[in-house]
Amino acid sequence: MVLSDTRPGGPRRRLQKSQDRRDSGDLKPGLAARQAASRLLSAVTESRASLDGLLDPAGGNPAFTGLGDQDRLLVRAILLSALRHLQVIDAFIDSLVDNPLPEGAKALRQVLRVGAAQILYLDVPDRAAVDLAVTQADSDPRNRRFAGLVNALLRRMAREKDQLLPEIMAVTPDFPDWFESRLRTSYGKDAGAILSIMSEPPAIDLTVKSDADGWAAQLGGVVLPTGSVRIARPDGPVSGLAGYDDGAWWVQDAAASLPAQMFSKLEGLEIADLCAAPGGKTAQLALAGARVTACDQSATRLERLRGNLERLGFDVATQLTRAQDLIAPEGFDGVLLDAPCSSTGTVRRHPDIPYTKGPEDVMRLARVQRDLLDHAAGLVRPGGELVFSNCSLDPEEGEEMVAGFLADHPAWKIRPVDAARWPGLEGAITAQGEIRTHPAMLGNDDPRLAGLDGFYAVVLIRR
Template identity: 50%
Template sequence: MDADQKQPQTGRFRLLKKTEAGHGKHQPEPEQSDIAGLACRQVAMRLLAAVVERKTSLDGLTDNDHGHPQYRALAPRDRALVRAILGTALRNRGVVSAALKRFLDRPLPENARALLHLLHISAAQIVWLDVPDHAAIYLAVEAAKQDPRLKRFAGLVNAVLRRFAKQAERIRTDNQPLDNCPPWFGTLLTQAYGQEKAGAILRIQAQEPPLDLTVRSEPEIWAQKLGGHVLPNGTVRLAELSAPLTELPGFAEGEWWVQDVAASLPARLMGQIAGQRVADLCAAPGGKTAQLALAGAKVTAVDLSASRLQRLVLNMARLHLSVETWAGDMRKWQPEQLFDAVLLDAPCSSTGTIRRHPDILWTKDEADVQKLAGVQADLLDHAVRLVRPGGTVVFSNCSLSRQEGEELIRAFVDRHANVQLLPVQAADGGTAGPGHADHAGRLCAHDTG
């Protein structure tokens, strides 16, 4: 529920060169630890390899407590820089790949994947980040020299990145959105929304997202305190952070929590739930749980993962909210009493969150979409059994695939004669805005007995 801190500007680099400019005086070759910023680039290169080769979650790799050990060994400011580099490289991976094809005389050897990762993270800095060209190129060449696999490519790294620097403006502007994603995802988008809307989605995903907060009360006051503005549904949006997230006013007191505006919509669809018994399924880390509890519902939060549920409990303690919990497979859960309402925010392909989680495009594919649609259908079949006759089920996920949305719901309603599909009106949840998409729908369970 509490997102990583926003990436800061990269600041200055202390560059150590062999020859002092203008003097021709030879300087000793620096040790790796003496080159400011080099460790960040080396870690970024390794983590990019883990994402695109081993399909590892970027959130997991950059977790401050359980992430990659070399990432955790970095200072907090350096960690932020690594996240900025990786986020930018992944958001613009297709554009960089296309430029590399133009800049290379021949394809790189099949076993030169590490070189490709180095070029991608370096090009991202040159073209999109506030890193001086000479700094990005120098550090990339040093990274190549210190890697036995890449030492022989140091000259190529220098030449290719100089071409990126020379053509940075063209690379930023002269590209088609559908070229900046894997073919499977481009096909999914165009089939679902048409080429024009697909292009608009991809243009937005290439931009770094803002930070959204759900506040307990008085959003205008908190927007002023935190330097943000209020969206139509009451979410406070911050364009940038003035301090680490946990040091901002109101965090320790539990006055707000991090939650994308679209992610706040499903709980709002519950309507007036004060005093009602509500089950929040697949609840961790607890953003929607907090909304339901703050609205006065008697909430039971359910999650398959005991550790994630413990994180939810800690979040509720900070927010001074009381909820019950149950850890385990919700399909095996048999509560003593049926609920007035159930919220199922189902596990999905997460393609609606690619702006905040750009690694998703490179760690998942169409087979994952199909598999997860089946999981969601199964979970929804069980969720409706937990609600009393006349009660409400809100189903949501953060996928852009109609297979995980409209098609899934139509098939579900066809299977359940005792369920009615309720319309969602624009006034029910406010405006989500670009950056995070949720499929959300309301179902009403009727007593057919």
């Protein structure tokens, strides 16, 4: 029989080569990008891997770093869209099947999520998104038997998205229960606006060395109360904009620029920047005339900081060390501790956070912050200032943690900040004189130009 022909090039060999090509997934342009997106989405949602780490150009996941430039851009866009709208995407998928997807079909769900993100939120032709999802399913032995389901479900999604998407969005929470419940408990009537804007991609804020008005005019942006210049996202890389190569500015969210502005004086003073990478706050301190010692425990991140400061033309001393291991017998005139945290204030730019963090992380990181704050206090000379900050929205990592520090250290107190320094951000100043920003502040008719990261910051001094 023909199928038993074992001669080189015979039917059996041709069938095997066809099977090998199908299993390799190397059949269509764009397929490797979708396979990478599914793999990385699985790492985030199932293994709680950091999206930043997976997409790091140097040390990221090989499925991503091995792609060409255009495919990497596509993978990033798919993942950001999928994670920003994951609750809605899953609800849409579930609404289109008569029976729930098999409990163990996790790889199938990732294929459907990647296809849905393109159909619902990206400028990808529906036919291409469906066709590549079907090919992806067919090339994976785990999903091959579901290829027909993938085809039927995504084709129907493409046909009915205009009608069904608004209905599903109206009844589907934007984020996981743990995240929404903590936010509503902490922010009450503001929680709805915060949750709503968190699903929108953020604008780009620039900290400029000088002439904010001039740079705003040149780049088509606006000047914010923080002195930052806000611009719409460019079509190409930010590094292609005027002023980048000259080191005239650096990318830094407006809220992230506040802690370094909270010192009463910086010119000529010795300042330690703990947990300093990637260096935006370090650059601010140096620009203001401080003699800065920047510390970070990660060699990779510290090297990135040095590269950023070199582009900007700042000469800063750096130390590879954990903040809690820094020893300075003479102390510093000021210390900036921008502590590691749950990063819940940065969900607009890091939409993986609600899926990689949980309440247990908030509690754990609050303890880490307290240990760091205790150590940082010992580095401050008499009469000096300690600025503590982080990008968490959770009071357990901010107001409550600092209140515990002050209760245990009666020699320290809060130096209230002057709200007049940031006209338009008066609502970010607490009754105790701390700064508490959240994403629904700095409104704009265009949500892509509105808001800022959630940040907590406070100035502490000895009584």
